[in-house]
Amino acid sequence: MLYSMYEMSRLAMTPWRAAAASTKRTLEAPWNPMGDTIAGRTMVAAADLFESVTRRYGKPEWMLDQVMIEGVDVPVVETIVWEKPWCKLLHFEREESGLRAARGEREDPKVLFVAPMSGHYATLLRGTVDAFLPDSEVYITDWSDARMVPMSDGRFDLNDFVDYVREMIAFLGPDVHVVAVCQPGPPTLAAIACMAHEQDPSRPATMTFMGSPIDTRLSPTVPNKLAEEKPYEWFAGNLVHSVPMPYPGAMRRVYPGFLQLAGFMNMNLDRHVDAHWNFFNQLVEGDGDSADKHRTFYDEYLAVMDLSEEFYLQTIKDVFQDHALPLGTFDHRGWTVNPAEITDTALLTVEGEKDDISGIGQTQAAHTLCSNLPEGLREDYIQPGVGHYGVFNGRRFREQIAPRMKAFMKEQGAQALARRKSRKTRKAS
Template identity: 40%
Template sequence: MRQMATYDLMETMRNTNEWLGATARAMASYPVFGLTSNPMFDMVEAWGRVTERSFARMVTKPAWGIRTVVGEDGKDHLVELETEMKRPFGDLVRFRVNGRREKSRRILLCAPMSGHYATLLRSTVASLLPDAELWITDWHNARDIPVSEGKFDIEDYTQYLVDFMKFLGPDTHVIAVCQPAPLALAATAMLAEEAPDAQPLTLTLIGGPIDPDAAATEVTDFGRRVTMGQLEHLAIQRVGFKHAGVGRQVYPGLLQLAGFISMNLDRHAQAFSDKIAAEARGEGSERDQHNRFYDEYLAVMDMTAEFYLSTVERIFKNGEIAKNEFVVNGKSVDIGKVTDVATMIVEGAKDDISAPGQCLAALDLLTGLPDAYKAQHLEPGAGHYGIFAGSSWRNNIRPLVFSFMDTHAERKSKATSKPAVTLAASND
């Protein structure tokens, strides 16, 4: 009950701040205050508007907002979201572009389960969609999943990826961004041993903690400083009575958000101060840069306690992926079994979450993969988000990833096709 009370207390605080913002906005915007020239009322109204919106976003799942894609014919084609595999903890969702000839590139984008929704990859999706058929892993908020659905840890996450890859088939390219990178690598290794015909064409790992000890960051240092007992005591709570997942143990999104903000508190405080001042001057807008960023950044989701704790213990503390000692459902996963899935590593030179070297460690684990099937790219000046969003991704990384996909798709196509002369000889 203590854990549930703490969870509900956080929600009460969020709800109260949203109400205070709404009240301040409404009170300070009364027309009668227009009779005075005191700028205080403009500042109070601006503070209320920004505060109400910010705290409301924390419990709102963002929309994808990708309505159309321009086709080769120069026309806008409508985009529809279709759930092709529905699971309790996450779905496989397709972005179907209506009226467009199907693209040869088929991409599965593995979104991170690290506190934000899959919509964090909105700009990545928007950049891939014009040139590919695209699917994404859409993870659910743990607070909305009944306890009766059971547990969900990193082994379950890996099995979900295996199932999604099997469903899409062997002509698929997989891109894993950040947190799912080590588990996507493990899922590919599982397929190499259990269902070789279902392996993807290529695997691209972007800024993921394959070997967290390869380069220390504040994230890895935190994982080393705290014990699992301390982490469970401080971070894990039970979902309160308001949600369908009542009683489920989770790492709450609001607690995660507090941690995110504390890492760059000065920058966030300045951003909100500037936004309030802009609103008071009448220079704010609904879709300005501040709102576009924070509408997504503040929208957080709960993770199941077992997923969060197993990630910290098995990926960061024990380094099971880095040591090639990962086990799923009692069976060892040997990354060296991957022999035919071309793998590309993308890192950012200024990544302070998954520093250069952490993701690159995957290539050393792929002992059965020929060097010709391995590629790596270090993007100069790019931070963590810059390697999958923004100009560095659009102008430099995305073309390299597409070129890598096309090269190895063509290689595999040639390897599986027989020359016509051979077929003729066999018929004689």
């Protein structure tokens, strides 16, 4: 019912949005002298602000059409290389001739970014991908919006997420470097642990976890505390709703993206109110550059997707309430996941000093769980001065975090392949 009411209220705003758009067009018309007055600019700014806060934001485009490599502009094509109903694996394929002209015959590492399935689209990692494109073959998970997945395509829970990640790693091969950003940390670690348990030859060379809730008992944040204070039944009874018509996923039970967005906004409400007030003033003053930066950020931030009921509720229970992975009780298809079985996939953890989503220590917990991993295959880094978003985006990410990640992958990747080749030789003899 709540979802239907939300859709009805959104549709009810349509004529008002049309009126605001009409007002803006009229005032901005070259023949209208009022558009150059303070009153006219104020009315245009008000109409623009009204439109931006009342529309529904669709899935953003990646807008990564080319990359600069060694001074050469190389075209980039977004291709789907693996696909199932709940996810597409995207490859940002750099045009071959331009790539050779820029780098010669150098082989770049394969990097798989496991994007969060926590309300925002994978495009939230646009800056992350962009930072790696010049010297990496970049792949990223593009998770499906639950409201767009027909009921006939079945359910999707946390164990399915583990299976999907494992299949994509196997598809890319043993020389891949896996990077899990935020939410997918626990299921990605579980997938790699499963591969280690079975001595899967496709297990990755390295794994990196960034701002991930591996163990939310450490430095609990506001979202962590909410998940523990409210009983499981409260989440099931209050935050799960049915997708209305005419969406392809009509009647599917989901955790709506608009509820997740409301939670995010309320965490820093004053900051968002100030940002929109500044946006209004920038429009009035004609500060187009600052206004465009605001639009760019919020076009991404306000675009949200729904999560399937079973995935959302299992994540709440297993990750945030029962702490199943760190306590050794996470069950995957009848097997209790044990990260201690990982012995040859190098581990890097990255945290932000001011992260208010995944507190300090939650990601570092991966080192404790991977207890049989040699010290030479471990590295931990805390980035000063950044919050959650800054762990994987922004200037400090580009200038300080990404170079560390690339150096780690280069060093450990070569060693991992050498170790496995040596092990095969010994077994053969």
